[in-house]
Amino acid sequence: MLLRVLLRSGYAPARLTQEAVTLLLAAADTSRLRAASLLTRGAADQLWELGLRHHNREVRVKTLELLAMIAAVGTPTVTVLDELMRPAMLDSLVHHLIAVRTSTLAATALRGLCRSGRGALACRESGRLLEYLRLRAPEERQGEVGACLAELTLRMGELGWRAPTGHPRDYKDVPQYRAAAVCEALRAVLLGDAPAWVDGACVWADGRRLPLHLCVIDAAAPRWAERLRAGGEGNVWLVDDDAVTYEACAALYEFVVTGCASATAIALPVLVAAADALGLKTLLLEPPCDERGILAPCSRLARAAAGELAQRSADVELVCADGSVLAHRALLAAGSEYFAGAFRWVEEREGRSRVDLDRASCAVARRLLRFLYAGSAVDASPLRALDAIELLVLARRYMLPALELEAEEMVLGAIRPEEVVHLLLRAQGERADEVVSRVFEWAVRNYTEVNGHLERWLHSSTSTFRADAPDLADDDLASLQEELRSAWVKKRFDEAVGR
Numbered sequence: 001m002l003l004r005v006l007l008r009s010g011y012a013p014a015r016l017t018q019e020a021v022t023l024l025l026a027a028a029d030t031s032r033l034r035a036a037s038l039l040t041r042g043a044a045d046q047l048w049e050l051g052l053r054h055h056n057r058e059v060r061v062k063t064l065e066l067l068a069m070i071a072a073v074g075t076p077t078v079t080v081l082d083e084l085m086r087p088a089m090l091d092s093l094v095h096h097l098i099a100v101r102t103s104t105l106a107a108t109a110l111r112g113l114c115r116s117g118r119g120a121l122a123c124r125e126s127g128r129l130l131e132y133l134r135l136r137a138p139e140e141r142q143g144e145v146g147a148c149l150a151e152l153t154l155r156m157g158e159l160g161w162r163a164p165t166g167h168p169r170d171y172k173d174v175p176q177y178r179a180a181a182v183c184e185a186l187r188a189v190l191l192g193d194a195p196a197w198v199d200g201a202c203v204w205a206d207g208r209r210l211p212l213h214l215c216v217i218d219a220a221a222p223r224w225a226e227r228l229r230a231g232g233e234g235n236v237w238l239v240d241d242d243a244v245t246y247e248a249c250a251a252l253y254e255f256v257v258t259g260c261a262s263a264t265a266i267a268l269p270v271l272v273a274a275a276d277a278l279g280l281k282t283l284l285l286e287p288p289c290d291e292r293g294i295l296a297p298c299s300r301l302a303r304a305a306a307g308e309l310a311q312r313s314a315d316v317e318l319v320c321a322d323g324s325v326l327a328h329r330a331l332l333a334a335g336s337e338y339f340a341g342a343f344r345w346v347e348e349r350e351g352r353s354r355v356d357l358d359r360a361s362c363a364v365a366r367r368l369l370r371f372l373y374a375g376s377a378v379d380a381s382p383l384r385a386l387d388a389i390e391l392l393v394l395a396r397r398y399m400l401p402a403l404e405l406e407a408e409e410m411v412l413g414a415i416r417p418e419e420v421v422h423l424l425l426r427a428q429g430e431r432a433d434e435v436v437s438r439v440f441e442w443a444v445r446n447y448t449e450v451n452g453h454l455e456r457w458l459h460s461s462t463s464t465f466r467a468d469a470p471d472l473a474d475d476d477l478a479s480l481q482e483e484l485r486s487a488w489v490k491k492r493f494d495e496a497v498g499r
Contacts, residue, residue, distance in 0.1 A: 061105070064096055068105045071112030094132045103140075107148030114155045130156055138163075138176065138293035146287045154284055157264035159255040161288035163295055176293030178375030178402060182335060183258045183295050189334040190216070190257050197330040197343075199313060200228040200235035208246045212253060214313035215328040219300040220256045223279030229312075241277050248274035256280070259288055259295040294374060301331065301373035316343075318365045319356045325365040329353065335372030338398045360390045368394050371403045378406060385414040389426045389435070396430060408435055415442055417449035421457075421480065440487070447488040454481045 096106035133153050141149060141161065153161070163180040189196060190213050200212040214235060217225045228235040239249075248271050254261040263271050275281045289295045314326035333340035343353065357365055364387050371377040377391065388410035395403035411423065420443045427435040443450045458477055 061102055064102055064105045064109065068109040068112070071109045103145050107145050107152070111148050111151055114152055130158070138289045139291050141287050141289060142291055147285055150285045150288065155268060157262065158260070159251065159263055159284065160260040160296070162260040163289065163293060179294045179298040182298055182373070182375045185334040186297070187258045189330055191254060196333065197315070202237050202239050202249055204239050204246050210246065210250055210253065213330050215304070215331055216257050216297070216301070218313055219304045220283065221279045243273040243277045245270060245274060252278060252280055257297060259297045294376070298374035302370050304373065316353045316355060319354055320362045320365050321359050323362045325362050325369065327369055331373055336398050336400065357394065360394055361387055363387055364390045364394065367391050371400065371406070376406065377403055382414055383410050385411050385416065385419050386422060388414060389423055392432060392435065393430055396432070411435060412438055412442060415439065417446055418453045420450050443484055444487045444491055447484060450484065451481065
């Protein structure tokens with residue numbers, strides 16, 4: 001009673017109101033019945049709305065802490081939910097979700113309120129909370145808060161997160177946008193009206209059939225993949241599990257492929273039961289992306305490109321200078337118009353297609369796959385400059401401008417003095433003028449080391465360099481040495497006169 005008077009009064013001392021809320025928080029009983037009773041009484045007295053909108057920050061925080069504590073254990077009645085889910089109340093909770101200090105408390109409170117179907121429906125119909133959840137940045141979707149957001153989204157009928165794709169001009173600079181574009185391309189190729197390169201299916205007793213691609217199933221749900229392969233030729237699973245309905249399976253497959261799906265027409269227990277049967281239950285509450293915004297399907301496929309996952313579904317062999325790397329037509333076609341056109345005529349042909357990558361190594365091929373599968377070729381492990389220049393060659397061949405820029409930065413980030421001549425020769429051969437210019441500038445900045453290698457090559461007839469470039473004459477090396485020396489002298493002069 002005292003707290004209600006204090007909150008309704010515009011003249012009550014903030015310190016007194018704060019102490020009253022603190023006392024109620026300390027005395028609150030977390031048993032289910034008492035918590036539900038306190039939720040009901042607080043909603044009737046407008047305790048939650050007034051407390052969350054109070055002018056004093058500590059009062060707001062303590063009120064939210066109390067609501068989070070009892071909402072996690074109490075079961076509110078329909079009347080209480082109607083009161084708590086009013087637009088003004090939801091706006092207050094969303095405001096606290098945005099604030100760093102109170103985001104965890106607000107997420108916990110909303111998760112408790114949305115445990116019931118009525119609460120989730122009220123949140124979804126209001127639109128305010130769902131709009132907020134869709135706009136959260138990748139770094140806000142990690143950790144405990146991220147798990148709460150994922151559960152809230154799931155309870156309101158949405159799986160994962162449909163990341164913004166941005167404008168195509170941003171793809172070169174923002175890996176997040178490229179990853180989102182990859183998922184949208186996968187949606188078009190793998191989920192269209194007539195998906196290509198299908199190598200699996202789920203079939204129900206009523207005749208309904210869901211075409212599938214094992215390459216994405218292998219990466220996300222090994223248990224589902226095992227059931228498909230157990231079906232024998234064609235990898236067709238005649239679904240005999242009552243928990244796996246067609247609607248739930250279709251939504252989960254879309255979620256696996258693109259990282260998001262709508263499931264508003266599917267009851268949550270039905271969806272969760274199907275996810276559990278297919279080995280996808282834990283995936284539903286995991287962060288939909290990493291801190292950089294790379295969507296979960298892209299990260300899974302990138303691990304497949306690195307050879308960490310089974311390649312039993314591969315139908316393409318990339319032939320390299322030092323071996324071969326397995327890949328998947330559907331994923332290559334989604335990531336590259338070049339491959340989409342090249343594979344179109346072999347859509348129904350059995351066996352593996354072969355793609356010759358010429359001088360590229362297996363390490364370069366895996367970086368190409370990482371880019372096509374995940375939107376970025378950047379990895380924790382560095383790539384040699386000589387390999388990076390081969391990646392640049394492949395990027396130009398397969399018309400991938402964003403990869404070309406990444407490869408160019410890899411070249412300059414890993415270059416060594418003894419590689420300068422080889423890099424210049426390869427870049428000139430591909431007419432990559434920008435790379436030639438930047439490598440030459442690097443050589444001028446590191447003139448002493450580069451010139452030392454040139455001197456040794458000019459005076460040796462059995463060097464490794466001679467074996468790698470037998471057609472390069474001494475006059476060419478001497479000309480390059482003189483050109484480097486002139487540029488270095490000019491640079492020193494400009495520095496001396498302060499240009």
